[in-house]
Amino acid sequence: MSEEERYLRIGELARRTGTSPELLRAWEQRYGLLRPSRSDGGFRLYSDQDEARVSRTKALIAQGLSASEAARRALVPGGGSDEEEADVAPTEHLAFELREALDRFDAERADRVLDRMLAALSLETAMQDVLLPYLHLLGDRWATGEVSVGQEHFASSLIRGRLLGLARGWGVGDGPSLLLACPPDEEHDLGLIMFGIAAWRRGWRITYLGQDTPIATIEQAVEVVKPALVVLAIAEGTLIGSHTHELRMLAARVPVAVGGGIRPEELAGLGIRLLEGDPVDAARTLTA
Numbered sequence: 542m543s544e545e546e547r548y549l550r551i552g553e554l555a556r557r558t559g560t561s562p563e564l565l566r567a568w569e570q571r572y573g574l575l576r577p578s579r580s581d582g583g584f585r586l587y588s589d590q591d592e593a594r595v596s597r598t599k600a601l602i603a604q605g606l607s608a609s610e611a612a613r614r615a616l617v618p619g620g621g622s623d624e625e626e627a628d629v630a631p632t633e634h635l636a637f638e639l640r641e642a643l644d645r646f647d648a649e650r651a652d653r654v655l656d657r658m659l660a661a662l663s664l665e666t667a668m669q670d671v672l673l674p675y676l677h678l679l680g681d682r683w684a685t686g687e688v689s690v691g692q693e694h695f696a697s698s699l700i701r702g703r704l705l706g707l708a709r710g711w712g713v714g715d716g717p718s719l720l721l722a723c724p725p726d727e728e729h730d731l732g733l734i735m736f737g738i739a740a741w742r743r744g745w746r747i748t749y750l751g752q753d754t755p756i757a758t759i760e761q762a763v764e765v766v767k768p769a770l771v772v773l774a775i776a777e778g779t780l781i782g783s784h785t786h787e788l789r790m791l792a793a794r795v796p797v798a799v800g801g802g803i804r805p806e807e808l809a810g811l812g813i814r815l816l817e818g819d820p821v822d823a824a825r826t827l828t829a
């Protein structure tokens with residue numbers, strides 16, 4: 542048997558694996574998935590191992606992995622087995638896929654991943670096990686320069702938009718009322734939105750004022766809404782320092798709680814309660 546008969550040309554490999562020569566060339570260039578040798582005439586020739594890796598990649602994509610992750614696993618000798626697949630939680634797949642899509646500014650794909658996430662998981666599990674880990678990793682990657690400010694803004698804006706979409710209707714109902722806001726200079730409101738969604742689903746009615754809200758405005762809203770509790774989100778304790786007096790005055794008029802990166806001692810003497818844990822756990826605890 543000659544070399545050319547033992548090995549496959551790209552068209553034959555594409556036919557046998559149900560792919561196309563263009564896709565195989567892309568996988569070869571992008572992921573190094575194929576390792577062809579050359580015929581005497583200079584043609585690329587593919588082996589049984591190449592065929593096995595392409596088939597494995599296709600199977601992993603069909604299970605929901607991105608092409609790059611599928612190729613990465615198919616390249617591990619003996620790796621990517623079914624047992625290994627079973628060990629990988631769907632939440633990790635989803636967070637990984639979300640990252641891939643958002644890193645590339647691919648809103649359409651990110652929305653599809655989020656749709657799949659919402660179909661597969663309860664909203665609370667989705668927030669706790671996919672979105673929170675994703676956001677934490679995003680922050681770490683931003684801090685080391687692995688993702689740009691643009692990528693980080695794009696990702697957090699897209700997620701914020703989806704969360705607010707899921708929150709539609711949270712202000713309607715007869716349940717006790719929560720007034721939610723970030724104090725002045727605070728823009729981190731994703732945790733507050735997640736908290737609002739989790740609380741709403743436990744029967745609370747939500748009035749949401751959003752990011753960077755003057756305390757005087759919160760007081761005006763309190764007069765109208767008459768909430769059972771005002772919940773503020775503060776990512777860093779230092780913010781409290783610049784508004785101590787106003788916050789103490791607010792807490793004298795209405796019960797106030799704070800969630801976020803605050804330590805209990807930072808709230809000493811303000812009459813403000815600390816909501817501990819992540820936003821979903823805090824909503825559970827508050828309701829209990």
Ligand code: B12
Binds near residue numbers: 676727728731
């Ligand atoms: C998205 C994001 C942004 C977005 C926010 C968009 C938005 N609408 O929220 C934008 C781009 C605006 C932003 C800006 C900045 N950011 Co930023 N950001 C993030 C990022 C990546 C995710 C934040 C998030 O939503 N996380 C999800 C929440 C739920 O998780 P969490 O923040 O860890 O909160 C925990 C608890 O605090 C609690 N929690 C949080 N909120 C709430 C609310 C309630 C009610 C409750 C009960 C609990 C709770 O739950 C979490 C526990 O699992 C984080 C990384 C990270 N680790 O989170 C950085 C991060 C918070 N940002 C950081 C920084 C430094 C900044 C900037 C100062 C950057 C800059 N130089 O401009 C500015 C500050 C802007 C401002 N004035 O507020 C730092 C904060 C460091 C610190 N010491 O506090 C982080 C940690 C990144 C990092 N690794 O350095 N940021």
